Each structure stands twice: as C-alpha cells, then as structure tokens.
Amino acid sequence: MHDQLRDMVVAGTVTIDGDAVEFHDGETIFQVARRHGAKIPTLCYDDRLEAFGGCRMCVVELEGSRNPVASCTTRAEPGMVVRTRNEALDAHRKTLLEMVVSENREVDVDPLRGYASQELKTLVEEYDAQAGRFKGAQSGTSNTDDDNPFILRDYDLCISCYRCVRVCAEQEGDHAINIMNRGFETQITTEFNGRLKESACTFCGQCVQTCPTGALGDRKAMRAEEDKAELKKTRTICPYCGVGCSVDLLTKGDRLVGVQPAMDGPANKGALCVKGQFAFDFVQHEERLKTPLLRGEDGNLHAASWDEALDRAAGGFSKALEKHGRYSLYGVASGRAPHEAAYTMQKFVRAGTGTNYIDNCSRA
Amino acid sequence: MTITANQDLVATWRDEPAPLLPVLHAFHDRDGYLSDDALRAVSEGLRIPLAELFGTVTFYHHFARTPGGRDAARVCTGNVCRLRGACELLESMQSDGATAMPCAGRCDEPIPVLRGDQVWVGATVDVLERRVSPLPVANPGGLEECVFAAIREPDRASLEGYRRTGGYEGLLRVMGEMTPEQTLKLVGDSGLAGRGGAGFPTGAKWSAVAEAEGHPKTIVCNADEGEPGCFKDRAIMDHDPHALLEGMIIAAYACGAQQGFVYLRYEYPETFERLEQAIVEARAAGFLGEDILRSGIAFDIYLRRGAGAYICGEEGSLLNSLEGKHPFPRNRPPYPVTHGYDQKPTAVNNVETLASVGPIVCNGADWYRGLGCEDHAGTKLICLSGDVQRPGNYEVPIGFPLKTLLHDWAGGALQGRTIQAVTMAGLSGGFLAGEDMDVTLDEPSVRSKGSFLGAGGIIVFDDSRNMVEVAADAMAFFAHESCGKCFPCRIGTHRIAERLRGNGGCESLADWRAEVEDMGRTMRATSACGLGMAAPLVTDSLLKYFPDQVEKHFGS
Ligand SMILES: Cc1cc2nc3c(=O)[nH]c(=O)nc-3n(C[C@H](O)[C@H](O)[C@H](O)COP(=O)(O)O)c2cc1C
Ligand code: SF4
Ligand code: SF4
Ligand code: SF4
Ligand code: FES
Numbered sequence: 001m002h003d004q005l006r007d008m009v010v011a012g013t014v015t016i017d018g019d020a021v022e023f024h025d026g027e028t029i030f031q032v033a034r035r036h037g038a039k040i041p042t043l044c045y046d047d048r049l050e051a052f053g054g055c056r057m058c059v060v061e062l063e064g065s066r067n068p069v070a071s072c073t074t075r076a077e078p079g080m081v082v083r084t085r086n087e088a089l090d091a092h093r094k095t096l097l098e099m100v101v102s103e104n105r106e107v108d109v110d111p112l113r114g115y116a117s118q119e120l121k122t123l124v125e126e127y128d129a130q131a132g133r134f135k136g137a138q139s140g141t142s143n144t145d146d147d148n149p150f151i152l153r154d155y156d157l158c159i160s161c162y163r164c165v166r167v168c169a170e171q172e173g174d175h176a177i178n179i180m181n182r183g184f185e186t187q188i189t190t191e192f193n194g195r196l197k198e199s200a201c202t203f204c205g206q207c208v209q210t211c212p213t214g215a216l217g218d219r220k221a222m223r224a225e226e227d228k229a230e231l232k233k234t235r236t237i238c239p240y241c242g243v244g245c246s247v248d249l250l251t252k253g254d255r256l257v258g259v260q261p262a263m264d265g266p267a268n269k270g271a272l273c274v275k276g277q278f279a280f281d282f283v284q285h286e287e288r289l290k291t292p293l294l295r296g297e298d299g300n301l302h303a304a305s306w307d308e309a310l311d312r313a314a315g316g317f318s319k320a321l322e323k324h325g326r327y328s329l330y331g332v333a334s335g336r337a338p339h340e341a342a343y344t345m346q347k348f349v350r351a352g353t354g355t356n357y358i359d360n361c362s363r364a
Numbered sequence: 365m366t367i368t369a370n371q372d373l374v375a376t377w378r379d380e381p382a383p384l385l386p387v388l389h390a391f392h393d394r395d396g397y398l399s400d401d402a403l404r405a406v407s408e409g410l411r412i413p414l415a416e417l418f419g420t421v422t423f424y425h426h427f428a429r430t431p432g433g434r435d436a437a438r439v440c441t442g443n444v445c446r447l448r449g450a451c452e453l454l455e456s457m458q459s460d461g462a463t464a465m466p467c468a469g470r471c472d473e474p475i476p477v478l479r480g481d482q483v484w485v486g487a488t489v490d491v492l493e494r495r496v497s498p499l500p501v502a503n504p505g506g507l508e509e510c511v512f513a514a515i516r517e518p519d520r521a522s523l524e525g526y527r528r529t530g531g532y533e534g535l536l537r538v539m540g541e542m543t544p545e546q547t548l549k550l551v552g553d554s555g556l557a558g559r560g561g562a563g564f565p566t567g568a569k570w571s572a573v574a575e576a577e578g579h580p581k582t583i584v585c586n587a588d589e590g591e592p593g594c595f596k597d598r599a600i601m602d603h604d605p606h607a608l609l610e611g612m613i614i615a616a617y618a619c620g621a622q623q624g625f626v627y628l629r630y631e632y633p634e635t636f637e638r639l640e641q642a643i644v645e646a647r648a649a650g651f652l653g654e655d656i657l658r659s660g661i662a663f664d665i666y667l668r669r670g671a672g673a674y675i676c677g678e679e680g681s682l683l684n685s686l687e688g689k690h691p692f693p694r695n696r697p698p699y700p701v702t703h704g705y706d707q708k709p710t711a712v713n714n715v716e717t718l719a720s721v722g723p724i725v726c727n728g729a730d731w732y733r734g735l736g737c738e739d740h741a742g743t744k745l746i747c748l749s750g751d752v753q754r755p756g757n758y759e760v761p762i763g764f765p766l767k768t769l770l771h772d773w774a775g776g777a778l779q780g781r782t783i784q785a786v787t788m789a790g791l792s793g794g795f796l797a798g799e800d801m802d803v804t805l806d807e808p809s810v811r812s813k814g815s816f817l818g819a820g821g822i823i824v825f826d827d828s829r830n831m832v833e834v835a836a837d838a839m840a841f842f843a844h845e846s847c848g849k850c851f852p853c854r855i856g857t858h859r860i861a862e863r864l865r866g867n868g869g870c871e872s873l874a875d876w877r878a879e880v881e882d883m884g885r886t887m888r889a890t891s892a893c894g895l896g897m898a899a900p901l902v903t904d905s906l907l908k909y910f911p912d913q914v915e916k917h918f919g920s
Contacts, residue, residue, distance in 0.1 A: 043851075053695045054850050056890040067889050067897075073695040088889075095886040099855040134879055135869035136862045139855075160848055175413030179690060180422045182673070183846035184858040189422075191414040192400055199415065 012078030017085070023076040030058055030071035038084040041093055041123050043100070044161040045072050046116075046210050048269055049170050055161055057093055057123070060084045068092070090127065097129035103139040103184075105156040107131070109214030111231060112221040112250070113152075115260045115270075119212035120159065139184050140215070146195045150203050150278050152217035153188075153196075160186050164207035164216055171271055176201035205277035209261055209270065220278055221250060221258025229253040235262060238276040239342070240335045241362040243267050245276055256283050282336055317352075326353045335362030370401060374409030381623060382705075384410060384420075384688030385668050388427065393481075396435055397428040412688060420690050423847075425465070426630045426672030432461070435480040442467025442592045443791060443837050444749045444823055445475045449487055453477075456489050466674065466841055467592035467790075468631040471749035471823070472498055472756045481633040497595075497602050497634075500757040504773040510723045510735060510743045511716060512759045515604045521638060523645035526606040532651060534725035535610050538617055539659055547618040548574060551721065553729035555741025560586050560677075560714025561789065561818040561894070563807055566721075569711055572701035573619040576709035581621035583612050584686070584705060584712045587628040587635075588670055588677035591790030592841055593821035596745040597715035599757045601628075601635045604719065605642035609665060611718030613651060614725060616663040619711055624665040627682050630672050639667050674845035678893050679712040681847065692849040693893040714819070716745050737763030740806050744817070747790075748774050750824035751781065763806045770801075770824065781826035785909065789818025791838045792894070794901030795831070797909035814908075815901060832917040835906045836864035842899040853896025856887040860903055873918045877907070 011025040016033050023032045028051060033040055043055035051072040059068035063081035068089060071082075083089070100120065101107055107121050123129075140155035162179060165188065169175050176199045180189035190199035208216040229252040238245040238259075246265025250258035259280055263270040282288065292309030293301040304312075320328050331349040333342040342360060349358040373394065377387040387410065391402040398421055407414040421427050428434045439445075439454040441464040453475050454464055462477075470476040474487045486492035500512050519525030526532065538547050552567025573581055585608060589597040601608060612624045628636055643665055646652045654662045673691060675681045680694030683705055704710020720742070724732045733741040740762035746769060749755040753775025760769060770776060770783065777783045785797040793815035796803065800813045810817045825834055843857035862868045863880055870876040884900030891897045907914060 051695070052849075053892055056850055056852055056892065059890050070695070070890075070892070075697070091882075092886045092890050095882050096851055096890065099859065099883065099886075100851060102859070103855055134855075134859050134883065136859050139858075159851070160854060169413075169416075175416055178413075178415040178419030179848070180419050182423050182675075182848045183843060183854055184848070186848035186854070189415065189419060191418045192403075193418075200413070 012076070014076050014078070014080040014082060016082050027076050028072060029060060029062075029069070029074050029076050029080070029082055032076050033060070033071060033082065033084050040071055040084050041126070042072060043119060043123070043159065043212050044163060046163050046167065047263070049163065049166045052162060052166065055096070055159075057096055059089060059092060061086060061089060093123075094127045094129050097124050097127050098131075098133045100159050101129060101131050102134035102136060104159065104213065105138065107213075109157065109217075110222065110225045112225055112258060113208075113214035113217040114211055115209040115263070116163075116212045117214035117217075137184070140187060146197075148196050148203070148219075150205065150219055150274070151196060151208055152219050152222065154215050154217055155188060157213045157215035158188060159213055159215070161212060162188075163210040163212065164188060167206045167210045168201075171269075172202070172204050172206055174200050174202055174204070177207065203274040203278065204272060205274070206261070206271055218258055218260075218278075220281075224252055224255065224257035227252045227255070227257070229255075231257075233260070237339065238272065239337065239339055239362065240273075240275045240279075242360075245272055247272065247276060256280055321353065326355050327357065329353050329355070330357040331359070333358070333360045335360065367401075367405070370405035371409065374405050378409055381666055382625060382668055382686045382688070384412070385671065385685065388421065388671070389669055392427060392434050395431075397431050397433045399431075410688065416690070420688070423691055424630075424671030424673050436460075437462035438465035438468075438478040439463070440465055440468040440470070440476045440478075442471065443787075443834065443841070444471040444593060446837060447750060447825075447829070448475055450475045453488060465631070465672070466844060467590075467594075469589050469595045469598050469629065470497060471593055471595055471747065471821075476631075478631055478633075483631070483634060497598055498756060499603055500599055500759070501754070503759060505768075507759075507761060508735060509759045510732060511600065511607070511719050511745060512757075513723060515600070515607075520604050521602070521606075521642070523606060523642070523649060526604070530726065531606050531722070532610055534722035535613050535617075535651065536657070538614050538725055539657055539661075544574060544618045544620060547614065547725075550725065550729050551618065554724045554732040555729075555736075556717065556720055556724060556732065557741075558714055559716035559720070559744065559819065561591070561792070563817075566713065566717055569701060569713070570615060570619050572699075573621070573709045573711045576702045578702070578708040580623055581619055581708060582705040582710040583615045583619065583621045583624040584679075584682065584700075584710055585612055585624065585626040585715060585718055586677060586679065586682060586712055587626050587632075587715050588674075588682060589629055589632075589715070589819075590674035590677045590845075591792060591819050591821055592838075593749050593787060593790040593823040594747050594819050595749075596747045596757050596820060598632055598635055599745075600715050600719050601632070601639055605638050606646065607719040607722055608639075608715055609642055609646050609651070611713075611721035612665060613646075613656065613663060614721050615711055615713065615718065617661065619709075621711070622662055622664075624663065625686060625705070626665060626667050627676070627686060628667065628669055629677075630670045636667065636669055643667060673847075674841075675847045675893075675895060678895065680893070682712065683710070692847050695892070735761055737761045737804065737806075739763075744805060744820050746805065746820045746822055748822050748824070750786075751778055751783070751826035751829070752776065752824040753778065760805055763804045763809070766796075766801060766803050766805055766822075769805070777824075777826050781828060783824055784827045784829060785825045785831060785834075787821070787823040787825075787838075788815040789898070790821030791823070791841060791902065792816075792818055792898040794898075794903075794905035795825075795835075795909060796905070800909075814904065830917075831906060831910045831913050832864060835902050836861065838902045839864050839899065842895060842902075846895060846899075847893075850890075850892035850896060852883075852887040853891045853893075853899065856883045856891075856896065857899050859883060860900070864903070867918060873915060876918055877914075880907070 010022045041057045053073040058071045060071045061083040140158035143153035233248040245268035246262035261272040294304040333345045346358045377383040468476045477484045484492040517529040556566045558564045685691040700710045785795040803809045839861040843861045
C-alpha cells in the first residue's frame with residue numbers, strides 16, 4: 001500500500017507538526033504523519049485492515065476542528081494543519097490507556113502469546129499510564145475451556161479493538177468470529193458463542209498475531225513460557241507450500257518454540273495457514289528418527305550407519321535405472337524437510353538422472 | 365418448523381430493499397424468538413456469515429433468543445418512568461418474566477409496558493390498559509404552529525381526513541408548479557434545520573444530495589426516537605402520518621431520490637401499523653409508486669422496524685442497521701449526503717423536520733421564518749415530562765423562554781414543590797438548574813450554558829429528587845446503549861455509572877472528582893460519535909449545579 005502510494009501523484013500539502021508534507025490521493029493523516037516520521041500511538045490499527053477508528057489513541061489536533069480527530073480514519077486534505085503531539089493529546093491518550101488497563105486482568109503478558117501482544121504494554125509504559133485508576137468491573141470473559149490445541153481465548157485481556165474480527169473477515173475471509181452484545185458487554189464470539197472447532201475457523205492464527213494485548217494467545221508457543229532462555233527470531237520461508245510465506249521462527253536456546261508470520265512478508269503480509277502457523281512439532285518430536293533404518297532379511301527395520309544406508313539406496317536406484325531407464329525414477333521432496341534438503345534432492349534427481357522428474361509434496 | 369418453511373420465509377424478503385430487519389422480525393414474530401435454525405436460514409438466504417449475523421442479532425436488545433422471549437413484558441424503567449414507580453411495577457411483574465427496557469417514548473403517560481406488538485400503559489399491573497397515545501393539547505399560548513397546526517383535526521390520520529384538511533397540497537404545488545431547484549431554495553430560505561438533534565440546515569443537506577453523483581438516491585426518515593424523554597415523533601406519526609410521508613415525497617422530488625425508508629423504533633408497534641396503513645393509502649392514491657401523480661417520477665417508501673438500540677438513531681449506525689450490518693456508527697467524513705444507504709447519496713432526516721416541509725411549502729419560507737422569536741426561524745416541538753403539572757408535546761417558537769413554557773404553559777411544579785433542574789436534549793444535554801433555567805429555547809441560548817437543545821426533550825425534576833441518583837440513571841442509560849465501537853465511551857460510560865452508583869473504589873472525593881472529570885474530558889474530545897461526546901454533560905452539569913449533593917453522596 002505504502003510503496004504504491006509513494007509512486008502516485010501528489011494531491012496536496014498538509015502541515016504536520018510545523019512541517020509542510022506532501023500527500024497522495026486517499027492517504028489518511030495517520031499515513032502521511034507516519035511517513036513523515038511522527039509517532040502516533042494506535043491500538044485498533046493494523047496496516048493491512050481498513051481503518052476502524054475505535055481506540056481513539058491516534059487522535060490529533062486539527063486546526064479549525066473543535067475536537068481532535070482520529071488520524072487513522074481522516075483523509076488528508078490540502079491545507080490541513082495538524083499537531084500529532086501536545087499536552088492535551090498526551091493527557092487524552094494517557095487517560096484512554098488508564099481506562100483500558102482498568103478493564104483488564106493484567107497488561108504484562110509473555111511475548112510468546114503473539115506478534116502484537118506487547119502493543120498495549122509498550123504504550124502504557126511510554127505514556128506512563130497508571131494502573132489502579134478507574135477501578136471497576138472487568139470486561140470480557142475468558143473462554144479458556146475452548147479446548148483446541150492452538151488458540152487461547154483469554155478475553156479477560158480483551159480491549160475490544162476488533163482487530164481479530166476484522167483480520168478474520170478482511171484478510172482470511174473466514175468470518176469465523178464476531179462481536180456479541182454491545183458497550184461494556186461486548187465479547188468476541190463465534191456463531192452461537194461456541195467453540196472455535198465448531199465454527200468456520202481454519203486456525204490460521206491471524207487473529208492471535210494481531211491481538212494487541214495477548215487476549216488471544218498462541219497456545220503452542222506458550223508451552224515455552226517457563227523456559228528462561230532468551231527468545232530469538234529467525235526469518236525464513238515456510239516450507240509447506242509454494243506460496244512462500246515469510247515467517248519468523250521463534251527459538252529458545254536450540255529449541256524451536258513457535259512460528260510467527262512476517263508482517264512484511266511479500267507473499268503473505270502477516271498471513272499464514274494452520275500448517276505454517278502451528279504444525280512444527282515434528283521438528284523436535286521424540287519419535288523422530290535419529291539414525292537411518294534398513295530393512296533386514298527378517299523383514300524388520302534395523303538401525304544402520306549413514307554409509308550403510310546410502311550404499312543401499314544408491315544400489316537400489318542404480319538397479320532401477322539400469323533395468324528401466326532414467327524415467328523410472330521420480331522424486332518427491334517433503335514439505336517438512338528444510339529448504340536445503342529439498343534443493344539437494346532436486347539437484348540429485350536432475351544432475352543424477354538427467355530428468356526433471358522431481359516434485360514437492362507442497363505444490364499448492 | 366421445516367427447513368422449507370424457513371427458506372420460504374426468507375424468500376419473501378430476500379429481494380426487497382433492506383431485507384435483514386424485516387426477515388428477522390418475520391421469524392421473531394412467527395416463533396416468538398430467534399432460534400438457531402432461523403439464524404441459519406437467514407444467514408444462508410441473505411448470504412451473511414453466521415457469526416456476523418449472530419453478533420448483529422445480539423446487538424439489539426429486543427430480539428429474544430429464547431422461546432417466549434418476544435412476548436415477555438418489557439417495562440420502561442427510563443428516567444421519567446422511574447419517577448412514577450417503574451421499578452416497583454417491574455418488580456411486581458418479574459415473576460412473569462418481565463424485564464426492563466430503556467425509555468420507550470411515552471413519558472407523557474403512566475408507565476408503558478411492551479408486550480409483543482402491544483403497548484400498555486399504567487402505573488400498576490391492575491390498571492394497565494391499551495390506548496391511543498395522547499394528542500397534543502391546543503397551543504396554550506394561542507401561538508401559530510407549523511407541525512401541530514392541523515394535527516388535532518378529526519380523522520387527520522387517514523388519507524381522506526388529511527386531504528380534507530389541506531394535506532398533500534404542498535406536494536401538489538411542488539410537483540405542479542416548482543422545479544426541484546426551486547423547492548431546494550424554498551426549504552433553504554425557510555431556515556428549516558434538522559430537528560433530530562444536530563440542527564443541520566435541511567436545505568443545504570438536500571442540495572448536497574441533489575448535487576451528489578450516484579443512483580439510486582435515498583430519503584431516510586429517522587423515526588428511531590430513542591432519546592429518553594422524547595416522544596414528539598410518535599405524536600406526529602400516530603396522529604398525522606401522512607404529513608411525514610408528504611415531507612418525504614417532497615424531499616425525494618427535490619433531491620431526485622427513488623426510494624425512501626422510515627426507520628421506526630421497535631417500541632412503537634401501533635405506530636408501525638398506522639404508518640403501514642398510511643403508506644398503503646398513499647400508494648393507492650398515486651402519491652407513491654412507479655409514477656407519482658402521473659409525473660413519470662418514481663418514488664416508494666419502505667417501512668423498517670428497529671429492534672432496540674438507541675445508537676441506531678445515529679445516522680451512520682441507522683444506515684448500517686438498514687443495510688444489515690453491525691450497527692456501529694460510521695466514520696465521518698464521508699457523510700450520508702454522498703455515501704449513505706448502500707454508499708449512495710442519502711438524506712437522513714428526522715420525523716419533525718420532514719413533517720414541517722408540507723406546511724412550509726404551502727405557506728412560504730417567510731411565513732416559516734416568521735414563526736420564530738426575533739431572529740430565530742421556525743418552531744420546535746418540545747417534549748416536556750417529569751415533575752410538571754401538564755407534561756406533553758408543545759410546539760414553541762424557536763427562542764421561546766423556557767420558564768414561560770414550564771410555568772405558564774405546563775402549569776409549573778407539582779403541588780408544594782419547586783423545580784430543581786431540567787434536562788436538555790432528552791438526557792444528552794445534561795442538566796440546567798438555578799438561574800441557567802432562564803434560557804430561551806434556541807441553540808445559541810442553551811449552548812451558552814454548556815448544554816444543547818437537541819431533539820427537544822426536557823425532563824423536569826423537582827426538589828424532592830436526589831440529583832445524583834437521577835444522574836446515575838442517566839449514565840446507566842448511556843452505558844447500556846453505548847455501542848462498544850470506541851474506547852472512551854464503551855469504558856467511560858460504564859465507569860462513570862459505577863462512580864455515580866457508589867464511589868467506584870475512590871478513596872477521596874477529590875480522587876472521585878478527578879476520575880470523573882478526566883474521563884469526561886477525554887470522552888467529550890475523543891469519542892467517535894455524539895453519544896460518547898454528550899454523555900459526560902450529565903456529570904459536568906451535576907458537578908456544576910449540585911456539588912453539595914455529590915459531596916453528600918460520596919460521604920454516605
Ligand atoms: C446517539 C445519537 C442518537 C440519535 N438519535 C436520533 C433519533 O432517534 N432520531 C433522530 O431523528 N435523530 C437522531 N440522531 C441524530 C441523527 O444522527 C441525525 O443527525 C438526524 O437524524 C438528521 O436529521 P435532521 O437533520 O432532520 O435532524 C441521533 C444522534 C446521535 C449521536
Ligand atoms: S484463526 Fe484464522 S480463521 Fe480462526 S478465528 Fe482466527 S483469523 Fe479467523
Ligand atoms: S481479542 Fe484481542 S484482537 Fe480481538 S478484540 Fe480483543 S483485544 Fe482486540
Ligand atoms: S461514542 Fe459510544 S456509541 Fe458512539 S461510537 Fe463510540 S462507543 Fe459507540
Ligand atoms: S488507530 Fe485510529 S482510532 Fe485506533
């Protein structure tokens with residue numbers, strides 16, 4: 001979106017914090033200001049979604065307007081004079097944060113819960129919002145008995161930003177979750193307020209990753225909450241299919257503990273499917289083979305050395321090729337294998353047999 | 365019910381304009397609640413994802429989701445009815461499954477009780493009766509009226525009676541002698557401004573719709589009248605429904621619109637029947653349909669019934685509701701005049717605004733302007749209720765002194781009492797008290813006191829009332845009706861209500877005040893729509909006029 005806009009014709013100039021800034025047709029004040037380097041806080045905003053205007057954290061002062069305006073939903077117009085930060089705005093933002101904090105059980109959640117889970121906490125610290133003001137009833141009821149292995153629905157921490165609902169509808173197209181009731185009673189729900197398993201949910205995990213409070217948690221990653229080792233992220237490509245979604249593998253020590261979609265992944269922009277998102281347990285599965293196995297005369301499999309195994313395989317391939325020709329061999333690489341292994345396998349087939357009889361099980 | 369029967373029911377509405385609400389009502393009426401199967405059939409038939417439909421249905425408080433829910437009694441526990449024992453009435457009916465509902469728009473009568481399609485009124489169970497809503501009394505000041513000028517004519521509600529007493533003359537004149545441009549100019553020159561709350565000049569609104577690109581254009585009559593203490597639109601629709609239709613048809617002619625909707629609140633079932641009948645009559649007489657009065661112009665009106673949600677009176681929320689979407693307000697700009705129903709140009713107007721149009725056309729712009737006091741143009745209906753001798757609807761010239769209305773027209777306070785405070789704009793304008801009650805009924809005057817006139821609801825509280833309790837009830841209403849879209853209002857209305865009911869966990873009055881004021885300031889400045897912006901006026905004015913009562917409340 002951003003790069004496209006940059007190439008478009010300039011539609012006018014606005015003044016942001018005293019500087020004249022050009023803007024493009026359709027850009028919002030928020031987009032122009034951010035491009036200009038202003039840091040406007042948001043909670044209901046997700047770059048990939050239609051601006052919603054719910055959290056009101058992004059309000060800015062607009063000359064000629066009695067009240068501040070939500071910068072995320074207000075289009076830039078020629079001549080606008082905007083201030084993104086001043087004492088009054090800071091006070092409103094702080095009050096809003098204190099109000100939001102007051103409706104939740106806690107703010108400080110483990111980053112393993114999801115990609116955006118630290119957003120609220122970060123803003124609370126930045127604006128020095130005080131916990132303990134505006135005491136009162138908690139909103140949202142956790143749905144922890146939703147016994148699926150992937151998504152924790154801890155709505156005690158929900159701040160009703162509806163990013164989950166909107167990402168499910170606008171990005172995933174599943175419309176599995178929605179908003180029940182209204183006002184302080186609003187609650188994220190599935191059809192008839194049932195479990196995700198019985199809903200239209202495909203467990204893509206996008207709602208989890210856009211939730212700014214950790215109210216939706218990645219249950220698989222959260223298994224490693226007690227592991228005190230440092231959390232590291234490594235950018236790679238999901239091997240499961242041909243789309244090529246960018247992911248960050250989460251590791252603690254030498255353990256793969258979770259997967260997060262890359263918001264800037266050119267093919268996926270933060271989206272994943274259930275496999276890319278959650279299906280990584282095989283990597284460290286205890287039943288995973290640790291040595292090659294060879295079938296013996298007795299018909300059973302026996303542990304063997306790599307040399308023995310490779311000799312046996314090479315022998316088998318050679319025999320087949322000799323007897324039936326090079327088109328008798330067809331390779332299918334596994335989507336669960338690392339990219340390097342897949343590459344080596346196609347090299348083996350192409351260079352070794354001189355055919356293109358090579359494929360991958362994840363040819364989506 | 366068989367699956368086929370459900371599908372057939374959906375099919376009767378599927379191809380009608382704005383089908384979701386009527387199809388849900390059809391199931392609600394047939395089954396007495398909205399079953400899972402009904403929602404599945406609607407979801408499939410109208411192609412609305414089931415979770416979304418479920419969420420939307422739960423937004424409206426009158427849609428019942430359990431058998432028998434539709435016909436269980438709802439007792440009005442609005443601010444005015446509470447003064448008359450509504451809580452006791454509710455308690456006496458609770459064993460029969462009665463529940464509370466917010467102000468049901470009959471504040472000029474004993475407590476209304478809604479049972480399915482019927483409104484009953486009465487102070488206690490044994491005297492509940494069904495009756496026609498009150499006709500406005502003759503103007504106590506003998507002043508010339510616009511909207512109510514002919515409403516008391518016998519049989520005015522029927523097409524025949526309406527025509528006999530000058531009805532549809534305005535439309536005939538417009539279509540016979542005037543161009544749409546001339547009509548726009550006339551309405552603009554009259555100074556008519558929105559009577560639904562925001563006061564936007566009607567001529568300018570219509571001109572914007574006429575100029576906007578996109579077809580079909582739509583006229584929406586906002587008959588949601590959800591503001592507590594407001595019951596003027598009901599009086600017009602019950603006793604003069606054709607005046608509303610005539611206004612809409614003139615609007616359609618001026619704006620070039622092809623379709624119209626009346627969005628009527630759920631709590632007015634008898635009014636629904638009256639309007640439905642009026643529309644049928646108007647269609648049969650050629651005032652509506654494919655070829656209005658053989659002019660070649662097509663315009664028709666569809667009646668849609670809400671399902672219990674004050675926010676659906678906010679125009680963006682109303683349009684979303686009509687379109688079958690989750691009824692959150694829309695972000696503005698763009699405005700409905702360019703991006704309204706179905707994202708096409710739309711004029712949303714209040715009932716009173718539209719009902720003023722026929723008389724304005726007949727009598728001229730200058731006549732209408734001249735009805736107001738001094739520089740003010742036109743008249744305003746005021747709904748007066750609460751602790752006053754003669755509650756009811758009064759048509760006053762804009763700029764009329766509030767005190768004259770209260771004391772000379774409505775008889776003043778009840779025996780032995782004095783008036784302590786009044787609300788403005790129903791509840792949305794908060795309170796006026798003391799010398800500030802010396803306002804005149806026009807926006808500049810009322811706004812100079814930090815409030816606003818809005819839709820014209822005025823609730824009177826005498827010196828026997830605890831104003832903190834009154835404020836708590838008012839804030840509880842806003843909390844109940846907050847849509848939940850934006851943070852300041854969703855949380856703020858609830859937190860302030862908690863603070864008005866008790867101390868909200870605050871340790872000192874100073875903390876209490878600081879919390880209430882901080883939230884109020886942020887709600888006013890940052891809320892996404894008028895509900896959240898206006899709600900803190902209740903506490904602002906409470907603190908301004910009744911600091912001693914607040915202190916006493918906190919102390920106890
Ligand atoms: C919370 C809220 C509730 C409203 N309820 C109503 C209503 O019940 N009836 C109405 O006519 N206008 C209502 N309005 C005002 C409408 O948004 C809109 O301004 C009006 O219908 C326009 O018509 P008018 O210009 O003829 O007044 C409400 C506004 C807000 C913010
Ligand atoms: S996991 Fe994906 S499909 Fe399921 S609710 Fe979340 S966003 Fe929707
Ligand atoms: S669950 Fe998370 S993303 Fe969804 S509304 Fe609540 S806070 Fe927002
Ligand atoms: S101010 Fe209240 S009613 Fe209006 S959008 Fe916000 S939450 Fe909804
Ligand atoms: S980011 Fe603008 S309102 Fe939330």
